[in-house]
Amino acid sequence: MADNHGGTESHVTIQRRTHYSPPWADVSIIGIAGSSGSGKSTLSHAIVRKLNLPWVVILSMDSFYNPLTPEQSKRAFDNDFDFDAPDAIDFNVLVDCLRDLKAGKRAEIPIYSFSKHQRLDNTTTIYSPHVIILEGIFALHDPRIIDLLDMRIFCEADADTCLSRRVLRDVKERGRDVDGIMKQWFRFVKPNFEKFVEPQRKVADIIVPRGIENRVAMAMVVQYIERKLIEKSTHHRAALTQLELAAASDPLSDRVVILDQSPQLRGMSTIIQDIDTSAEDFIFYFDRLACLLIEQALNNVQFREKTIATPQGYKYNGLQATGDVSAVLVLRGGAAFETALKRVVPDMRTGRILIQSNVRTGEPELHYLKLPDNIDSHESVLLIDTQMASGGAALMAVQVLVDHGVAQDKIVLACYAAGRLGVHRLAKVFPGITIVLCNMLADIEDRWVEKKYFRC
Known part of the structure; x- marks a missing residue:
């Protein structure tokens, strides 16, 4: 009895240690500070263009100005409010957003309107960046932010150059007049630079004069980011390999459901897997099988009894889902x-996730994400794909749902076919999810279903 208890405890401990960290779980943050008009934004955009990667994101501190009272708003329209002092920035919200992103969570970024001098009600969602470039005059001011930064950069430029750039920017982008800009410059911007901005040079790792004209400094920053991305990729692939080794000897989870292999289902599967099956027949029989898979996946949904009165005066006793049900398609197979x-x-709300494997490394990469609204409150979420081999893309897709507040026991992964290794790996990391399959195929099976379904 003692031996059995010890074995169970050991198994639970091993299961708890099994963890999947996506590439964005420890995002690298680069802070770029400097005077207004010193070229921070230009340098940030130049770095992003040079890298040409979708998961490098620029986060401007301009989004984090404090909401203004009616009196402060009036002063702002009269060019009499100091936007260049640290008190104008909501550092608490900024730090919370950076910490959430650093932990791999979703962050809601405020939107500030310079024409209205007010923070808007809507926000911008940022999720899954691998690298964040934080740019603003006070990017290196708050010690809490400095502790989160992986690289600290200070931009320098001649004062006359900064003033001319600020005039051009504010007139063109923010609807300001030249007199108001000059008034703010000499009353607020210049004194605050000497008092608050310039001291940030002391904590900078790199001081960049001349902005984007300084090609050596830009090359250093780009090389640093590329090295960080390579490290993340290597670590991610090593973690996936480790999961593979850990899951290889485990029995199949009892939350894995394989459709009853009836003669009808075996017949349709044979037609689908026959290389000589026409495209029309393939689509016809796959759609029929897909309906069976979805119906089985919906068995995870909780229902309650409901009585409906018909127009003819009769009563019909039926069942109604206790909450909303939605589906997320893993593109392109899920389509x-x-x-x-x-x-x-017919009226199910759907979302989309595009995860593609890197052609060079084989690492899954998140390229696109659009989830149904309030997905965290849904009774059940179907995650749908045609095939799962190693399980790398499925792991990432489930992690996305978990990061958006969906509980594991509400997620049902529906696949036409999956490899045993991928199923083991997914069930090991997320033991609470349900996996519904039609067939178990080889672990190295090519993604042939979507190619034949879409004829390309």
């Missing part, structure tokens, strides 16, 4: 289930 989804649940 093959759209016809079946409309047949089974």
